[in-house]
Amino acid sequence: MMHNSDLQEFLDHTAAELEVPGAIVGIVDGDREIIATTGIADTATGAAVSERTLFQIGSTSKTLTGTVAMRLIEDGDLDLEARIVDLLPSFRLADEHALDALRVRHLLTHSGGFLGDADERPGWNDDALARNVDDYADLPQFFAPGTIASYSNAGIRVLGRVIEVVTGEAFEQAVRRIVIDPLGMADTFYFPWEVIARPHAVGHVRGEDGAPVPLAQWPLTRDINPEGGVVSSVGDQLRYARFHLRGESAGPAPVSEATRRRMQEPQLTAGPPVDAIGFPWLLAHHGPARIVMHGGNIADTQLSEFVLAPDQDLAITVLTNSAGGKALGTRAIDWCFQNLRGISKTRPTARLAPPEALDGAVGTYDAGQWHYDVARAGDALEVTxxxxxDIAALGVPPRPMMRLRVRSDGALVTDDDTAVGRLLAPGEGGPELLHLGLRAVRRR
Known part of the structure; x- marks a missing residue:
């Protein structure tokens, strides 16, 4: 049996190697719970990371939003096939046909087709969501709703506004009533004033001397709460994991057993690095193990992972406070599967497409808040x-250039054969659209 000291040794060593100031790994291993913490929450104060330290979990927040929506569907207050324009009469999209076609289902499965990374609007008033989604007529429509899956913060934001309208409550109150309080998640919050008096992690960027420097701002606004606003402890993340893994709940279950399982079933085929989209879980495999997952990234300064392996009775959450947390999370998940279940991640050896297949992908692709420059470099693509x-000015560190090869099935793979995207077929919008980072991005 793996001992807590083994996990602690791994976490201490890996966090130091990757220069992550502070991190937590929490595990549900059948009936037992394992937690390890390392490092400091804020290099300015030297406060140690503890089990009570709150971290910004980022996009795993989407699954709380999805759980609330599925509860409303279960109760008959909302319908998967309801038109969004009927629920939000003032809502507009740039494409009238897309507006007419857009359904609740498309928001839950990241398939609305409009630009998925819309800008935030400053402010913490109760009208924050309403003000933001009123501007969606300015977003470009990349594809017809339901055509393909393309990760959409903007779509989940609209779903949050739908929840407000259907329940008659502020979004955060609806989530608290349906999910947070019934699961006994007493250390889970949406508002900075709830967090500031409690022990919490601060995100870090690399300073001029290479040392981690605290990010001197709160990088969230209220309108992004549905897609990324949750701040939580490892204990609460494990409570949440035990519900979606095993159906355990301190109070009335947020959704029924049937709905909980339905959320984890494939609804729409996706593209690397996931297999499919659930409601709205990301579905994939770790070796032979089926996994239901999410994770989050707040300005490349607080990164998290959240993985359920239902058939293995295993759940893992990783919370970190610097960009190195992405690699730490990946290694921690690999370590847990190997040491707790004897399962290794397998990657098929890449059979490469002919070199001419690369030429069609060359260009600049717009994702709204960033763009990808894609150039040919011999038998590979260099993607920057x-x-x-204005986003870079917030202190978000630049990403390293990626060297990607094209597999014979169209997948874009790194040098270690990790699939991170795919070339889209003409019927899906390619080559004018490229699927990378879970998103379909459009060539300029």
Whole structure:
């Protein structure tokens, strides 16, 4: 049996190697719970990370939003096939046909087709969501709703506004009533004033001397709460995991057993690095193990992972406070599967497409808040992610250039054969659209 000291040794070593100031790994291993913490929450104060330290979990927040929506569907207050324009009469999209076709189902499965990374609007008033989604007529429509899956913060934001209208409550109150309080998640919050008096992690960027420097701002606004606003402890993340993994709940279950399982079933085929989209879980495999997952990234300064392996009775959450947390999360998940279940991640050896297949992908692709410059480099593509100037000015560190090869099935793979995207077929919008980072992005 794996001992807590083994996990602690792994976490201490890996966090130090990747220069992550502070991190937590939490595990549901059948009936037992394992937690390890390391490092410091804020290099400015030296406060140690503890089990009570709150972290911004980022996009795993979407699954709480999805759970609330599925409860409303279960109760008959909302319908998967309801038109969004009927629920939100003032809502508009740039494409009238897309507006007419857009359904609740498309929001839950990241298939609305409009630009998925819309800008935030400053402010913490109760009208924050309403003000934001009123501007969606300015978003370009990349594809017809339901055509393909393309990760959409903007779509989940609309779903949050739908929840407000259907329940007659502020979004955060609806989530608290339906999910947070019934699961006994007493250390889970949406508002900075709830967090500030409690021990919490601060995101870090690399300073000029290479040392981690605290990010001197709160990088969230209220309108993004549905897609990324949750701040939570490892204990609460494990409570949430035990519900979606095993159906355990301190109070009335947020959704029924049938709905909980339905959320984890494939609804729409996706593209690497996932297999499919659930409601709205991301579905994939770790070796032979089926996994239901999410994770989050707040300005490349607080990164998290959240993985359920239902058939293995295993759940893992990783919470970190710097960009190195992405690699730490990947290694921690690999370590847990190997040491707790003897399962290794397998990657098929890449059979490469002919070199001419690369030429059609060359160009600049717009994702709204950033763009990808894609160039040919011999038998590979060099992809550079360039943040919009105002986004970079927030302190978000630049991403390293990626070297990607094209597999014979169209998948874009790194040198270690990790699939991170795919070339789209003409019927899906390719080559004018490229699927990378879970998103379909459009060539300029």
């Amino acid at each position: 992610m360039v943040l919009r100037e």
